[in-house]
Amino acid sequence: MKLFDVYPLNDITIVKADGSYVWDDKDIKYLDMYGGHAVISIGHSNPHWMNRIETQLHKIAFYSNSIKIPIQQELADKLGKITGKNNYQLFLCNSGAEANENALKLASFYNGRKKIIAFSKSFHGRTSLAVEVTDNPSILAPVNKTGNVIFVPFNDEQALMDAFENNKDEISSVIIEGIQGVGGINVADEKFLKLIRKLCDENKAVYIADGVQCGYGRTGKFFSHDFAGVSADIYSMAKGMGNGFPIGGILIAPSIQPKHFMLGTTFGGNHLACAAALGVLEVIEEEGLMANAGEVGQYLIDKLKTIKEIKNVRGRGLMIGFDVPDALKDLKKNLLYKRHIFTGESKPNIIRLLPALNITKDQVDYFVAALEEEIMSMQEVVT
Numbered sequence: 001m002k003l004f005d006v007y008p009l010n011d012i013t014i015v016k017a018d019g020s021y022v023w024d025d026k027d028i029k030y031l032d033m034y035g036g037h038a039v040i041s042i043g044h045s046n047p048h049w050m051n052r053i054e055t056q057l058h059k060i061a062f063y064s065n066s067i068k069i070p071i072q073q074e075l076a077d078k079l080g081k082i083t084g085k086n087n088y089q090l091f092l093c094n095s096g097a098e099a100n101e102n103a104l105k106l107a108s109f110y111n112g113r114k115k116i117i118a119f120s121k122s123f124h125g126r127t128s129l130a131v132e133v134t135d136n137p138s139i140l141a142p143v144n145k146t147g148n149v150i151f152v153p154f155n156d157e158q159a160l161m162d163a164f165e166n167n168k169d170e171i172s173s174v175i176i177e178g179i180q181g182v183g184g185i186n187v188a189d190e191k192f193l194k195l196i197r198k199l200c201d202e203n204k205a206v207y208i209a210d211g212v213q214c215g216y217g218r219t220g221k222f223f224s225h226d227f228a229g230v231s232a233d234i235y236s237m238a239k240g241m242g243n244g245f246p247i248g249g250i251l252i253a254p255s256i257q258p259k260h261f262m263l264g265t266t267f268g269g270n271h272l273a274c275a276a277a278l279g280v281l282e283v284i285e286e287e288g289l290m291a292n293a294g295e296v297g298q299y300l301i302d303k304l305k306t307i308k309e310i311k312n313v314r315g316r317g318l319m320i321g322f323d324v325p326d327a328l329k330d331l332k333k334n335l336l337y338k339r340h341i342f343t344g345e346s347k348p349n350i351i352r353l354l355p356a357l358n359i360t361k362d363q364v365d366y367f368v369a370a371l372e373e374e375i376m377s378m379q380e381v382v383t
Ligand SMILES: Cc1ncc(COP(=O)(O)O)c(C=O)c1O
Pocket: 095, 096, 097, 098, 100, 123, 124, 125, 126, 177, 181, 182, 210, 211, 212, 213, 214, 238, 239
């Protein structure tokens, strides 16, 4: 049987990983500045995380949500403490799209409305509603088009106010990434997030903070939305949550009350996933990884800003993007195949950096030196 061919693949087979390094089947070592798409939060193969999963595996891996699973409560308590949102409620699922799907559905249950405000260049996942609030018509199937989504230009305050004004008493929720990832590392203005809070309060709409990529400590705060100093009603999480073990979830404000069967999942919150997620939070806490992400991230941003060939360096903590001029369009490919460094990209010409939160300044220095050398060698070829 063939694999369903939906991914354009690099011709590389990774067989081993440790911290911010991965090795291929020819034993070539790569620096991972991509974190397997922002998923690796505490570093590959962290021993405490492996031990947490292994110990749980020998007890019980899975049983359905029809019984008590105390490790879910352990995870909820730990998340409440680290986020400072102890009064919120936790619903566990398996992925980012599923987290957003549940958030949007819950908002609609809550206020009985249908319309959703989303933003230009957003990405929220590939399932039914999550893909409809994603600003990319090429991945939207006809069946996904409910017509309930209003797209507003990102960070455009007037357009947001107009959208509420033109749809009085109809807006169910507003969904926004604190920093757009797939869209090219675009930081939401703090003023804009405050305005979303105000308009949602005035119009009884639900503020959904998509923290799937920009959350989980990557920016130096647990949620990048926290920089605005306002709370969302629902936060979605996934990528960094399990350090590669599939798990997602939503944090739900106390004003939104549960009813039996309104949400549900077979695999969400299984014993093994919760053990992985607890392992991640324990390491984040014990190793001070949020502070490291903030500090080393700023160090990296400052260094990148001194390289004149790359433009518009932006981001927060370890969620960083920069524009690559057309003459250097093969930079990402060359970094991978010549310098053995993984980076991310956004189309058409943006490099995205999403390394593990425990990356060191030495590793950053190595990356920046390699980047400068590669840019220089590409310029020599051009001239
Ligand atoms: C901001 C954001 N939300 C949601 C998702 C979807 O997550 P998943 O691929 O786990 O469904 C992504 C994935 O890249 C994302 O970046």
